[in-house]
Amino acid sequence: MPSMSLFLSQLFNGLATGLLLALISTGLTIIYGTLGVINFAHGALFVVGAYAGYTVYGITDSFVLAIAGGAAMSLAVGLIIERGLMRQYYSRPPEDQILVTFGIGIILVEIVRSIYGGVSLSVDVPAWGQGVAHIGSLIYPLYRLQALGIAAATLLLLYFILYRTSLGLIVRAGIEDAEMVNALGINVKRTFLLVFGIGAMAAGYAGMVDAPIVTLLPDMGHRVLVDSFVVVVIGGVGSFPGAIIGGIIAGVILSLTSIVDPAYSHVMLFVVMALVLILRPQGLMGQEGRE
Amino acid sequence: MSLLEVDKINSYYGDSHILFDVSMRVEEHEVVALLGRNGAGKSTTLKSLMGMVTVKSGAIRHNGVEIQQLPPFERAALGIQLVPEERRVFGSISVQENLQLAAMTADNPRSLDEIYESFPRLAERKRNRGKQLSGGEQQMLAIARAMIRNAGIIFLDEPFEGLAPLIVRDLIAVCRKLADAGNTIVIVEQNVRAALSLADRCYIINNGHMVYEGTPNDLHGNGEIIERYLGVKA
Amino acid sequence: MSTVHEGAVAAHGADQQTAGNAPAQHSIHGGGMRRQLPEMIVGLCLIAAPFVLPYLGMSPDLLTRILIWGLFGLGFDLLFGYTGLLSFGQAAFYGTGGFVTAYLLTAGLVPNMLVALLIGTAVASVAGLVIGYLTLRRTGIYFAMSTLAFGEMFYFLQNSSFKEYTGGENGIAGVPPPQLSLGFVDIHISSGWPMYWFVAFFFFIGYLIARRIVRSPFGAVLKAIRGNPKRAMALGHSIQSYKLTVFVVAAAYGGLAGGLLGIFQSYMPPDAFSLDTSAQLVIQTVMGGAGTLLGPLLGATIWLYLYEGLQRIGELGPYWKLILGIVFVVLVTVFRHGVAGAMLDFVRARRGRLPADIDADASAKVSSELSIVPPLATSRPGAPVLEARGIGKQYGGLKAVSDVNFSLREGELHGVIGPNGAGKSTFFAMLAGELPTTTGKVYFRGQEITGIGVTAVCQLGMSKSYQINQLFEHLTVRQNVMIPVLARNRGKFRNDMLKGLHSDALDEQVNAAIALVGLSSHADTIVSEMAYGEKRRLEIGLALATGANVLLFDEPLAGLGPEERVLVVGLLKSIRRGRSMVIVEHDMDAMFELAERITVLYEGCKLAEGTPDEIRRDSSVQAAYLGGMDDHEPA
Numbered sequence A: 001m002p003s004m005s006l007f008l009s010q011l012f013n014g015l016a017t018g019l020l021l022a023l024i025s026t027g028l029t030i031i032y033g034t035l036g037v038i039n040f041a042h043g044a045l046f047v048v049g050a051y052a053g054y055t056v057y058g059i060t061d062s063f064v065l066a067i068a069g070g071a072a073m074s075l076a077v078g079l080i081i082e083r084g085l086m087r088q089y090y091s092r093p094p095e096d097q098i099l100v101t102f103g104i105g106i107i108l109v110e111i112v113r114s115i116y117g118g119v120s121l122s123v124d125v126p127a128w129g130q131g132v133a134h135i136g137s138l139i140y141p142l143y144r145l146q147a148l149g150i151a152a153a154t155l156l157l158l159y160f161i162l163y164r165t166s167l168g169l170i171v172r173a174g175i176e177d178a179e180m181v182n183a184l185g186i187n188v189k190r191t192f193l194l195v196f197g198i199g200a201m202a203a204g205y206a207g208m209v210d211a212p213i214v215t216l217l218p219d220m221g222h223r224v225l226v227d228s229f230v231v232v233v234i235g236g237v238g239s240f241p242g243a244i245i246g247g248i249i250a251g252v253i254l255s256l257t258s259i260v261d262p263a264y265s266h267v268m269l270f271v272v273m274a275l276v277l278i279l280r281p282q283g284l285m286g287q288e289g290r291e
Numbered sequence B: 001m002s003l004l005e006v007d008k009i010n011s012y013y014g015d016s017h018i019l020f021d022v023s024m025r026v027e028e029h030e031v032v033a034l035l036g037r038n039g040a041g042k043s044t045t046l047k048s049l050m051g052m053v054t055v056k057s058g059a060i061r062h063n064g065v066e067i068q069q070l071p072p073f074e075r076a077a078l079g080i081q082l083v084p085e086e087r088r089v090f091g092s093i094s095v096q097e098n099l100q101l102a103a104m105t106a107d108n109p110r111s112l113d114e115i116y117e118s119f120p121r122l123a124e125r126k127r128n129r130g131k132q133l134s135g136g137e138q139q140m141l142a143i144a145r146a147m148i149r150n151a152g153i154i155f156l157d158e159p160f161e162g163l164a165p166l167i168v169r170d171l172i173a174v175c176r177k178l179a180d181a182g183n184t185i186v187i188v189e190q191n192v193r194a195a196l197s198l199a200d201r202c203y204i205i206n207n208g209h210m211v212y213e214g215t216p217n218d219l220h221g222n223g224e225i226i227e228r229y230l231g232v233k234a
Numbered sequence C: 001m002s003t004v005h006e007g008a009v010a011a012h013g014a015d016q017q018t019a020g021n022a023p024a025q026h027s028i029h030g031g032g033m034r035r036q037l038p039e040m041i042v043g044l045c046l047i048a049a050p051f052v053l054p055y056l057g058m059s060p061d062l063l064t065r066i067l068i069w070g071l072f073g074l075g076f077d078l079l080f081g082y083t084g085l086l087s088f089g090q091a092a093f094y095g096t097g098g099f100v101t102a103y104l105l106t107a108g109l110v111p112n113m114l115v116a117l118l119i120g121t122a123v124a125s126v127a128g129l130v131i132g133y134l135t136l137r138r139t140g141i142y143f144a145m146s147t148l149a150f151g152e153m154f155y156f157l158q159n160s161s162f163k164e165y166t167g168g169e170n171g172i173a174g175v176p177p178p179q180l181s182l183g184f185v186d187i188h189i190s191s192g193w194p195m196y197w198f199v200a201f202f203f204f205i206g207y208l209i210a211r212r213i214v215r216s217p218f219g220a221v222l223k224a225i226r227g228n229p230k231r232a233m234a235l236g237h238s239i240q241s242y243k244l245t246v247f248v249v250a251a252a253y254g255g256l257a258g259g260l261l262g263i264f265q266s267y268m269p270p271d272a273f274s275l276d277t278s279a280q281l282v283i284q285t286v287m288g289g290a291g292t293l294l295g296p297l298l299g300a301t302i303w304l305y306l307y308e309g310l311q312r313i314g315e316l317g318p319y320w321k322l323i324l325g326i327v328f329v330v331l332v333t334v335f336r337h338g339v340a341g342a343m344l345d346f347v348r349a350r351r352g353r354l355p356a357d358i359d360a361d362a363s364a365k366v367s368s369e370l371s372i373v374p375p376l377a378t379s380r381p382g383a384p385v386l387e388a389r390g391i392g393k394q395y396g397g398l399k400a401v402s403d404v405n406f407s408l409r410e411g412e413l414h415g416v417i418g419p420n421g422a423g424k425s426t427f428f429a430m431l432a433g434e435l436p437t438t439t440g441k442v443y444f445r446g447q448e449i450t451g452i453g454v455t456a457v458c459q460l461g462m463s464k465s466y467q468i469n470q471l472f473e474h475l476t477v478r479q480n481v482m483i484p485v486l487a488r489n490r491g492k493f494r495n496d497m498l499k500g501l502h503s504d505a506l507d508e509q510v511n512a513a514i515a516l517v518g519l520s521s522h523a524d525t526i527v528s529e530m531a532y533g534e535k536r537r538l539e540i541g542l543a544l545a546t547g548a549n550v551l552l553f554d555e556p557l558a559g560l561g562p563e564e565r566v567l568v569v570g571l572l573k574s575i576r577r578g579r580s581m582v583i584v585e586h587d588m589d590a591m592f593e594l595a596e597r598i599t600v601l602y603e604g605c606k607l608a609e610g611t612p613d614e615i616r617r618d619s620s621v622q623a624a625y626l627g628g629m630d631d632h633e634p635a
Helices: A004-035 A042-060 A063-084 A094-116 A142-164 A166-183 A188-210 A218-235 A240-260 A264-279 B042-050 B072-077 B095-103 B112-118 B120-124 B135-148 B165-180 B192-198 B216-220 B223-230 C031-035 C037-056 C060-082 C091-106 C113-135 C140-159 C193-214 C217-227 C229-234 C239-265 C275-288 C295-312 C314-334 C338-351 C424-431 C454-460 C477-490 C504-516 C532-545 C562-574 C588-594 C612-617 C619-627
Strands: A132-135 A138-141 B004-013 B016-026 B031-035 B054-062 B080-083 B153-157 B184-189 B201-206 B209-214 C179-181 C186-188 C386-395 C398-408 C413-417 C439-444 C462-465 C550-554 C580-584 C597-602 C605-610
Touching (some): A004 A042, A004 A138, A004 A142, A004 A188, A004 A218, A004 A240, A042 A094, A042 A188, A042 A218, A063 A094, A063 A188, A094 A218, A094 C275, A094 C314, A132 A142, A138 A142, A142 A166, A166 A188, A166 B072, A166 B095, A218 A240, A218 A264, A218 C140, A218 C275, A240 A264, A264 C140, B004 B042, B016 B031, B016 B042, B016 B054, B031 B192, B042 B054, B042 B080, B042 B184, B095 B112, B095 B135, B112 B120, B112 B135, B120 B135, B135 B153, B135 B165, B192 B216, B192 C619, B209 B216, B209 B223, B223 C619, C037 C193, C060 C193, C060 C239, C060 C295, C091 C113, C091 C275, C113 C140, C113 C239, C140 C275, C193 C217, C193 C239, C217 C229, C229 C239, C229 C454, C275 C295, C275 C314, C275 C338, C295 C314, C386 C424, C398 C597, C398 C605, C413 C424, C413 C588, C424 C550, C424 C580, C454 C462, C454 C477, C462 C532, C477 C532, C532 C550, C532 C562, C597 C619
Parallel strands (some): B016 B209, B031 B184, B031 B201, B153 B184, C413 C580, C413 C597
Antiparallel strands (some): A132 A138, B004 B016, B004 B054, B201 B209, C179 C186, C386 C439, C597 C605
């Protein structure tokens, strides 16, 4: 029988992982909801953010700047991808979009590998994050708690942007009926650019926030890609609340099942995904028929 | 020079040729009705004017300037506004947000208060999401979106379709007010009576060809034309 | 109004086809041999390779590896290139087959290597059945994502639950080298060229089988599913069964390839299950050209040769994957069909069409009358062939259709008209058995068909032609028309993947249907290159080719110019014999010319019904069209 403190610490791990995953998946799902493109380079953008942040951290010694740097880098890469390549793909079948974003993902990861090498790198926990926190009887690494907080705060910020700003209004209406938004005088294409950028930025930002907790490897993007896909399938494509709920569920499943056996945890996640596919194919909060 | 001049346009859905050399004109402050049975090409005409359907040849001129190459959002910027057949209000956002979205890029938008005064029903439901509105309320919202933009020319695509007669009566009154206020309106309708009660001039389309131009009075007197193109006489 | 000829349509461009008068043909001499040409070429290349390719610096090991990927890719190409299903999880089956085979051989459970391979392939196929069943519940993006996830699940399973069998991170080492016991002699297959021949043999067999599948009736349906799955369903095929079957076939190919990998390397690596492996397969197939069967082989050659080549150029070595990634993106963007596809496109552009596009033998078949599905024995004479009793459809609070009775008599041409919003589309969909009713039932020759779905209805003998063309754009006219005839001859599903496609039964019916709609001179034209009017006629032709005795036409004249309208009206008249028809149309001239009886729908209810003259004189119909009736209150 696992001890209470083990259970609690895994629960917090799950929430932290889950919220970070939710952040990444939100980016993925918003891109799909507005542009109709499923971005197979999303994991690579996570990696780009983490490594760019690592460099900035090394230069400036400021973790905050590092996060900003990581986010900015993946934003820039995202904008370049959209402008340079994706434009031509909107009228092509979804399989082509999957293939080209996948190829771009490979290119990005290889560029990272050629710059930084294939050896794992570690990012130090920032000074204000070192040490432990006491939650009741539980002793929990402080930074992980902070990461949880950062992720939650960022999701709230994204919520604010989506639901309380003009840009967010355009995005939400655009997810529903982009052509009508166009007819009301708004240049949706320019909005698409911004949406892709924000989605990319979310991934890169999450990459840097996660960095002190994990070791950096160029191939870590694969796991992120797969996990965010599972989250999106569970939560429902195109749904912001779905990404959050899906992320939390995924994170908690991964953490709690690893108490039993670490190797099983991912298998359990896929089992849950299989169940969703059988019982409610459009996802928990997805719109029916949205392929 | 007419506010809007349509010069022999040919429109396509993919490679399906829908409009054949269609021409018409709209003068400022006019209400023009575009009539015809369903499938005739009325909606396609409006969508072509708004830029949502491909026009492969011919010209569309707004105040003398050719606009057939412009994307929809640029035509909207010129003051052209389509209220589409399916209404297409955004179901996931509120009435107020629908209106705010519409007003975003308008040069000289009306105020929300003005709109709520003209549409008290919408004021009552301002926090409700689009999908929670009834058919008539959605139609009102769709028209209100065009109004808040202070559009120079409003295209109404089958505004009375699928609505109960009482609602239709209310909507006709709304359109009447719009017309009296000097707005330029092109109304596409199958409901011939309703359309003619509002129009200064009318056109008839049949199988993608423009077959008639005249005033409501002219048309009333011409039972032959009415039955041939609008009714069910072969 | 032009005069109409029985059985054909007179038009500029259309032939007047009489029996036996085949259009000009390429020589059909050697057509049979020509069809086997790719197999012969591949066979020759496989034999010649060991003598030629070493001069290009290719070792036997490299070639063997390429062949294994090529074999893996044969199955994947059937799945993706031919059926259009992009799976990112094929490594699951590669690994499963490989590890089962390796385990059986190393644990000494099965001494015979061939049996071990067979079992490995079989287990991989079962895995394919399970995963296919789960993932094929969705299509497109969801399908790709879930195959990716399940592929990963296998990767995790290999390293956890099944670790004691698979060796976890270490894989299975010490797979014995293959040996064949032929009774009196034992052949040991050592590494190097003997291994190459061993694997090449399997590849060649795999290729022969794949070629048969592609050219079988089963294969024709796969291509239809890729082009327009909804229409393939509506023409009578149970596409889910086809998809699942080809998924299992792809899994089998993957399992066999995996098994051979373990034997080839004497070692089964855990990364056989990885996402990288699935991805490599996809990339190689796309680079080489999907839908060509040899694309994956070509792609594997590019990938592995480039890899080895770049390693030799010292500085570029570590960047091989980056360079490959760039090459891949460029190929997907510029050459949409991969290298092989680009070559085929080039040939097609020069020659006008490929030999494969033309079915020389097929068009020579004598055109007979297009046969019609005979009525069911259960139908009573004099009873309506199609009947709707009190049907209605309600969506939440909205009543789209209420309480409509409709009946179609044998041999009748019945029109349905009504102003916008009358509920015609909903009514039509219910009548066609596509849409379940909220109230009431629909009967086809006495048998209830309410909401049974398009495939079942088609198999019963009723078919619909669509308002917006639903064709198989990338196939020729002949290949299009084959699809419904195949469903009629074979039922909604038949696993005949090793049978030949062409038979007299098929070709004669196909020719008859093509002739009926006046497209004989375009039989081998690819649909996307045809004019709209011709496509519209093909649209009708597809519905006719199902052999349906009851046909529903949804705005058959939509988008046609004045002359073309005349032609299609003539066509509709000419096909009446032996068939009963319902037509929805807005073109009143055409409607009144064609219909014997007309039903008028208004606001979801039946407003009037009668002969064209009666409808013309009906004042309530006029009022409905002209602006609603003042005293009419909707339900």
